[in-house]
Amino acid sequence: MKRLILWVPLVVFLVFLVTVAVGLYAPSDRKIQSQMVGKSVPAFSLPPMLPDRPGLDSADYATGEPRIVNVFASWCVPCIAEAPQLEAIAERGIPIDAVAVRDRPQDVAEFLRRWGDPYARIGSDANSRVQIALGASGVPETFIVDGDGIIRYYHFGPINPLDVPDVVAAYEALK
8 A cells, every 4th residue: 555655646747747748739729819800900100111112001901991911021031931822812912011020121122022022012110019019929920901990810920822712711701
C-alpha cells in the first residue's frame, strides 16, 4: 500500500502533462478571430503613401460600397506570397485599399513594381496607429468592410490560393 501511495503523485503529474500537451497540440479552434468584426471602422485619416494615388480615410468606408482593406508592408515576406492572390481578387473588380505599415514610399513603389499592384488607395501608417486601431497584430491582415463602414470579415496572415474563394464570397455577400 505504501508503494502505491508513492506512485500517485507521479501518475497525477503524468496525467496533467498529457492533458496540457494535447491541448497545446490540438486546440479546439485554430482560426484567429478579430474583435473588430461587427464593429465600425475606427476613425482615421492616412496621408497617401504614393503621389499617384489617394490616401485613406475612415469616411471612405461608409459610401455604400464594400471594400477590402489589406494591412501590409514592403518589408513583409508573407506579403510577397500574398501578392498574386490580391492581384487575382482585384482583377475581379473588387476594390482593395492598403494600409502601409512603417514603410517608405520608395520601398512601397518598388514592392508594387516587383510583386504587383492591386491597390486603389494606399495610406501611410508610419506609426502603426491605424494598424493597432483595426486590431491587426501584424502584417499581412485583411478586412472586408461593408458599405456602412462595418467590418464584416477578417483574414489573419497571408491570403493563399485556397483562401481566395472565401474572400471573394465574403465580399460578394455584401453587395
